[in-house]
Amino acid sequence: xxxxxxxxxxxxxxxxxxxxxxxxxxxxxxxxxxxxxxxxxxxxxxxxxxxxxxxxxxxxxxxxxxxxxxxxxxxxxxxxxxxxxxxxxxxxxxxxxxxxxxxxxxxxxxxxxxxxxxxxxxxxxxxxxxxxxxxxxxxxxxxxxxxxxxxxxxxxxxxxxxxxxxxxxxxxxxxxxxxxxxxxxxxxxxxxxxxxxxxxxxxxxxxxxxxxxxxxxxxxxxxxxxxxxxxxxxxxxxxxxxxxxxxxxxxxxxxxxxxxxxxxxxxxxxxxxxxxxxxxxxxxxxx
Amino acid sequence: xxxxxxxxxxxxxxxxxxxxxxxxxxxxxxxxxxxxxxxxxxxxxxxxxxxxxxxxxxxxxxxxxxxxxxxxxxxxxxxxxxxxxxxxxxxxxxxxxxxxxxxxxxxxxxxxxxxxxxxxxxxxxxxxxxxxxxxxxxxxxxxxxxxxxxxxxxxxxxxxxxxxxxxxxxxxxxxxxxxxxxxxxxxxxxxxxxxxxxxxxxxxxxxxxxxxxxxxxxxxxxxxxxxxxxxxxxxxxxxxxxxxxxxxxxxxxxxxxxxxxxxxxxxxxxxxxxxxxxxxxxxxxxxxxxxxxxxxxxxxxxxxxxxxxxxxxxxxxxxxxxxxxxxxxxxxxxxxxxxxxxxxxxxxxxxxxxxxxxxxxxxx
Numbered sequence: 001x002x003x004x005x006x007x008x009x010x011x012x013x014x015x016x017x018x019x020x021x022x023x024x025x026x027x028x029x030x031x032x033x034x035x036x037x038x039x040x041x042x043x044x045x046x047x048x049x050x051x052x053x054x055x056x057x058x059x060x061x062x063x064x065x066x067x068x069x070x071x072x073x074x075x076x077x078x079x080x081x082x083x084x085x086x087x088x089x090x091x092x093x094x095x096x097x098x099x100x101x102x103x104x105x106x107x108x109x110x111x112x113x114x115x116x117x118x119x120x121x122x123x124x125x126x127x128x129x130x131x132x133x134x135x136x137x138x139x140x141x142x143x144x145x146x147x148x149x150x151x152x153x154x155x156x157x158x159x160x161x162x163x164x165x166x167x168x169x170x171x172x173x174x175x176x177x178x179x180x181x182x183x184x185x186x187x188x189x190x191x192x193x194x195x196x197x198x199x200x201x202x203x204x205x206x207x208x209x210x211x212x213x214x215x216x217x218x219x220x221x222x223x224x225x226x227x228x229x230x231x232x233x234x235x236x237x238x239x240x241x242x243x244x245x246x247x248x249x250x251x252x253x254x255x256x257x258x259x260x261x262x263x264x265x266x267x268x269x270x271x272x273x274x275x276x277x278x279x280x281x282x283x284x285x286x287x
Numbered sequence: 288x289x290x291x292x293x294x295x296x297x298x299x300x301x302x303x304x305x306x307x308x309x310x311x312x313x314x315x316x317x318x319x320x321x322x323x324x325x326x327x328x329x330x331x332x333x334x335x336x337x338x339x340x341x342x343x344x345x346x347x348x349x350x351x352x353x354x355x356x357x358x359x360x361x362x363x364x365x366x367x368x369x370x371x372x373x374x375x376x377x378x379x380x381x382x383x384x385x386x387x388x389x390x391x392x393x394x395x396x397x398x399x400x401x402x403x404x405x406x407x408x409x410x411x412x413x414x415x416x417x418x419x420x421x422x423x424x425x426x427x428x429x430x431x432x433x434x435x436x437x438x439x440x441x442x443x444x445x446x447x448x449x450x451x452x453x454x455x456x457x458x459x460x461x462x463x464x465x466x467x468x469x470x471x472x473x474x475x476x477x478x479x480x481x482x483x484x485x486x487x488x489x490x491x492x493x494x495x496x497x498x499x500x501x502x503x504x505x506x507x508x509x510x511x512x513x514x515x516x517x518x519x520x521x522x523x524x525x526x527x528x529x530x531x532x533x534x535x536x537x538x539x540x541x542x543x544x545x546x547x548x549x550x551x552x553x554x555x556x557x558x559x560x561x562x563x564x565x566x567x568x569x570x571x572x573x574x575x576x577x578x579x580x581x582x583x584x585x586x587x588x589x590x591x592x593x594x595x596x597x598x599x600x601x602x603x604x605x606x607x608x609x610x611x612x613x614x615x616x617x618x619x620x621x622x623x624x625x626x627x628x629x630x631x632x633x634x635x636x637x638x639x640x641x642x643x644x645x646x647x648x649x650x651x
Contacts, residue, residue, distance in 0.1 A: 036378035037319050044494075079556075086567050087559045092374075093505045096318035097555055100498035104548020107494070111542035203326065207382035214375050250393050255386035262383040269370070 008133070013242045015135040015143055016253060019199050020208060020238025020261075022147030024230040025154060026192035027209025029185060032165045032223075037092070038077070040206035041099040042186075043193045045076030047106025047202060051113060062142075069197065070190050076102050077186045130201030132242070132253035143195045150191040155227075157184055162223045200254035208234065211261035215268040218276075237261040291537075293428050298529040298543065300434040301487040302499050306525025308441045308483035309500035310518045311476055313508055315456055319374070320362065320477070321500040323381035325484050325493040327358040329388030337395065344429065348485060354384060355481035359474065433486035441479050445518065448472060453514055495544035499525055502551040509555075509562045528554055582622040583631050585612060587645050590632060594640060604637045 030038050046069035053068030054060065076098040083094040154161070163171045164181050172178055189209070196205045216229035241257030312321055331354030335347035358380055365376035418425050426432065445452070455462040455469040462469050480500065488496040507520035532547030539546075560567050589611060593602040601607060608619050623639070626632045630644040 031372075031375050031378075034372050034374050036372070036374040037322075040322070040378060083555075083559065087509060088565065089505055089508065089559075090316045090318075092316055093313055093318040093501060093508075096322060096497065096501040097505055097552060099322065100494055100501060101548050101552025101555070103494045104498055104545045104552065106545070107492075107542050108545030108549050111545060115540060203385055204382045206378045207386070210375055210378040214371055214379060218370060252389060252393050255389040258382050258386040259390070262379055262386075265379060272370075 007137075009246050011135050011137055011140055012132050012246055012253060013239065015140040015199060016132055016238045016242040016257060017235055018140065018143045018147055019196055020212075020234040020236075020241075020257065021231050022143070022151060022234075023192045023196055023205070023208035024212035024234025025147075025151050025227055026188050028213045028223075028227055028230050029154075029161055029165055030189060031210055031213040031217075032162075032226075033185075035091075036210045037095050037206065038080075038186075039189055039193065039209040041076055041080070041095045042073040042189055043197070043202040043205040044099045044106075045102040046070075046073045046193060046197060047103055048072045048109055049106075050197075051106055051109035055109065055113060066194050066197075070194055072102060073190045073193060074186060077190075081182070130197065130199045130204070130254040132199045132245075135199060139198055143199075146191050146195045150188050153184065154188055157181065158223065161185070165223075200257065204254050204258045207258040207261055208238075211258075211265050212237070215261075215265040218268065218272040233264055234261070237264050293431070294543070295530060295533055297428065297430045297434065297490050298533045298547065299526055300431065300438065301491050301496070302503070302525035302529030302547070303522050304434055304438045304441055304483050304525075305487050305496060305499035306503035306521040307438075307445065307518060308479045309504040310507065310514075310521045311445075311452060311456065312480055312500065313504035313521075314514065314517060315476075317373075318501045318505070319377050320359065321480055321484065322497050323358050323362065323377045324355045324477070324481055325488060325497045326381040327384035327388075328352075328355050328481070328485055328488070328493075330354050330384050330391060331357075333388050333391045333396070337391075348433075351485045352478075352481055355485065356474070356478065358384060359477040359481075363470075430486070430490040433489065437483045437486035440482055444475060444479050448475065452476070491547070492544045495548050498548040498551050499529070502555050503528070506551075506555045506558045509558050509565055524551075524554060579622060579625050582612075582614075582618070583626045583629070586622060586626060586639075587631060587641055590639055590641050591645075600638060603639045605639065606637070 027036075027039055030036060049068035049070065049072030050065050051068075052072070053065035056068075057064045080091075080094045080098050083089050083097065084091055089097075160171070160176050160181055161184075163174075163176065164178055168178070192209060193202075193205055196208060200208060212230040212234040213226065215233050216226055220226045220229055237260040238257050241260040242253055244260070245251040245253040245256040309318075309321065312318060328351040331350035331352070332347050333350075334354070335345075335350030336342060338350070339346040361380045362373065362376045365371045365379070366373050371379075418428060451462070451467060451472055454465065455467075455472045459469045462472075484493075484496050484500065487499065491499075503524035504517065504521040506524050507517040510520050511517050528550050529547055532550045533543050535541075535550070536543040536546035558566070563569060586608070589608075590603050593599050596602075602611070605619060605623055608614060608623070609616055612619075614622070623632070623634075626642075627634060630642045632639050632645065633642040634640075
């Protein structure tokens with residue numbers, strides 16, 4: 001098995017697997033709160049930040065680019081909340097507005113960058129589709145650090161978080177600082193997106209955040225079970241996707257992982273339908 | 288005609304058509320399905336390319352339309368059992384189909400000009416040179432024909448099913464009872480959105496297309512409560528923003544689709560703040576006016592209670608109001624000034640009394 005000896009293959013596999021694991025965990029509560037498309041919006045809104053980071057520093061150093069990405073993604077979320085609270089616009093439309101216009105701003109900035117004579121911007125647009133093959137060990141370490149920190153925070157704030165997910169009115173009535181939890185939720189999703197940009201790119205990221213939770217959902221009875229099962233499913237589908245893609249010429253890793261994750265959802269749903277005839281999904285305990 | 292004018296016509300037509308097709312989508316609160324459709328037409332395009340063994344307008348269009356409808360059907364199917372919510376279904380379906388498209392391209396067409404970048408960004412500057420030729424005659428840019436066709440279909444659908452669309456949107460139950468199925472209209476509407484998206488995106492790219500479908504209609508919703516109003520304003524916003532964005536992009540030598548999408552975002556936010564009736568500024572003003580009016584009412588009650596009593600000289604003075612009604616000094620000033628201006632009260636020296644308009648004011 002060259003996978004354990006070859007540096008490139010090992011890096012791709014480790015990077016994709018840890019990404020699948022952490023994205024599954026970080027996306028789980030967004031899916032429960034019926035905000036599955038937030039991840040997609042945040043990912044698209046990261047593009048202008050990436051361009052700004054590059055424009056301001058003139059280099060492709062990862063740190064300013066990632067900070068820029070996190071900033072504009074966070075800005076997008078603040079904008080969405082502003083739209084939904086201050087106008088009669090619904091949540092879906094607000095997401096669509098933020099997604100398309102910020103991505104448009106990114107395209108605008110890209111055209112500005114491409115015009116400049118110092119054009120060493122080549123590869124800046126790989127964040128659109130990601131390039132797992134270009135992963136290096138530092139990327140994997142970064143994914144692990146961000147993922148572990150974000151997961152720890154999520155596990156620590158799990159109690160109020162799930163109260164907000166299942167009964168937002170009660171959460172507000174019992175004096176919970178919902179604004180702070182909303183902010184943390186956005187931050188955690190942004191963290192997941194930042195680590196995913198290099199590997200699967202903005203268009204496909206939402207699948208990694210959403211699919212494992214949807215696949216796990218019929219089989220679990222509590223959020224703890226959900227987090228564990230989704231994490232395992234995320235890990236397995238990314239590993240399978242990465243293994244298949246590195247062993248097939250011309251098969252890109254990101255899209256392959258997305259296909260495998262979606263197939264996992266289909267399999268989970270079919271198996272559930274076959275084993276639980278005429279029963280709806282079990283209710284989840286909130287405690 | 289020069290390519291420049293063609294570009295204006297193409298972006299304007301795209302803006303007008305998409306904005307019109309998007310109006311009902313926004314009224315029905317399913318904006319993100321447009322995002323899903325625009326991404327998942329990729330495998331359909333590739334399939335069309337594959338069947339015709341090269342770039343072919345007809346097979347590409349049919350493939351794209353079919354995969355657009357497949358997206359809508361898959362989302363409906365996944366949510367029909369109520370096990371998967373709509374947002375999750377959308378978030379699953381379009382990355383899956385888009386990934387299929389990307390994989391197909393990299394496996395079979397890695398050497399062919401079928402660029403995923405240009406699918407997302409679009410290249411409207413090249414659109415005028417993509418001519419439609421029939422038997423050797425040059426019939427003008429292909430995009431014009433496509434968009435014109437989409438515009439005719441969209442207008443026809445919106446006109447023919449005007450009543451049915453309204454009923455199915457605002458009272459689906461009555462629509463079902465009246466004998467036509469809202470779901471058929473839903474698919475009709477989705478076909479319109481798909482056709483407009485597909486016709487526009489070849490010229491202006493997937494993301495701008497979605498921006499043109501969602502944002503003008505969302506802006507129009509802030510300005511009008513009527514379906515006809517939303518349709519008109521939406522089309523107007525789509526058209527003007529496209530023209531203005533194209534002009535700005537040429538002036539500063541930047542991406543046209545990026546400029547239009549950015550401009551649309553700015554237009555929406557500006558409208559949200561400045562809209563004459565429902566804008567944030569107008570609403571704040573309205574709230575302030577209500578607060579002042581209520582305060583004036585309280586003031587009149589207080590003045591009337593003590594008028595012509597021995598305590599009038601001490602009770603009905605400005606300095607006493609702060610203590611009596613628990614108002615701050617500046618608020619008392621504001622209220623008294625406003626009440627005097629509206630002749631709800633009168634002032635003689637330090638003493639206040641109900642004015643000529645007090646009674647009519649109280650009735651408001």
